[in-house]
Amino acid sequence: MMIRQSFIEQKPTLYLISTPIGNLKDITLRAIETLNSVSVVFAEDTRNTLKLMSHYGIKKTIKSYHEHNKREATEQVLYHLNQGESVGLVTDAGTPAISDPGFDLVLAVKSLFPVVAVPGASAVLTALVASGLVPQPFTFIGFLDRSESRKTETLKKLSGFSHTLVFYERGDRVKKTLNTIQQVLGNRQIVLAKELTKQFETYIEGSVTDILSLDFNEKGEFVLMVEGRSDTLLSSGDMYQDVLDYIKLGYTEKEAIKKVAKDYKLPKNDVYQAVVDKGGIKQ
DSSP states (O other): OOOOOTTTSOOOOEEEEOBOSSSGGGSOHHHHHHHHHSSEEEESSHHHHHHHHHHTTOOOEEEEOOTTTHHHHHHHHHHHHHTTOOEEEEOSSBOTTSSSSOHHHHHHHTTTSOEEEEOOOOHHHHHHHHHSSOOSSEEEEEEOOSSHHHHHHHHHHHTTOOSEEEEEEEGGGHHHHHHHHHHHHOSOEEEEEESTTSTTOEEEEEEHHHHHTSOOOOOSEEEEEEOOOOTTSSOOSOHHHHHHHHHHTTOOHHHHHHHHHHHHTOOHHHHHHHHHHTTOOOO
16 A cells, blocks of 8 residues: 655656647647656657657657567666656657556556656547537447457447447447447447547547448547447347347347346346246247
C-alpha cells in the first residue's frame, strides 16, 4: 500500500502529456508549459512530436518510446530522472497509456518518482458525448483482438452489458468487426466517428445492418460505439425461443441457457427444463 502526492516534494517527475487528437489547437496551455519545462521528451513517433513542438516553438531533445523498445527506453527514462531531470511522455495523439504505450513505464516509475498526468484531448470522450448514445455508464475496450475467435469471445462477454460499449478500430478492419458485432450482439444501433476535431470530422450512425450497406471512406481509425443491451433485445417472452436466438448468435447451448436464465432472473435449471419440455435443441 502507498499514498502518492504529486506536488508535495520537489522531485524529478514523469509527466504524461496529452497531445492533440486532430486539430493542433486541442493542446492545453498546461501541456505547452510542461513540454517547455521538462529536460527531455519521450515520444511514440518522434517525427509527429517534432512537428507538434515545432509548431509551438518548443525545442527539446526527443527520444523514442514505443511498444517495441519500451524496456530499453524505460531504463533511459529512469536514468534521466535519477540525474534530477524531469521527463515528458507523449503519444501520437491523445493521452499516453490509453490504447498507446505508457502503462509499463508508469508501473516502473511510480514508486520512485512522481507521475503526473497532464490532461487534454481524448478521442473516446470527444466521440462519445457527441454520438447521441447514452454517455454514462460506458465501457471502453480499446482495440479488439485481430483473431476472430478472440474477438467473438470478448464480444460475448460484453453482450449482457446494458451500457454503451466503445472500441477503437482501424479502417481496413472496421466492416469485418461490424459483421462480428452483428453476429454476436445483434443488429444494435452504433455510431462510427473519425477525423475528430479535424475539418472532415464525421459521424456515421444507424443500425449495424444499415451501416454495413453504406459505401463510406474506410481510411484512418474509427471510434466505434455500440448501444448497450436493452431488456427487449432478445427477450421474446418465450425462453425456448430466446435460447434458440442466442445459439444463432454463436453461443453454445449451455451458454445460451445461462444467458436466458440471467435475462429472466431464473435458475438455469428452470430454463433447461423449458428447453427439454420443447423437445430440446435440434442440431
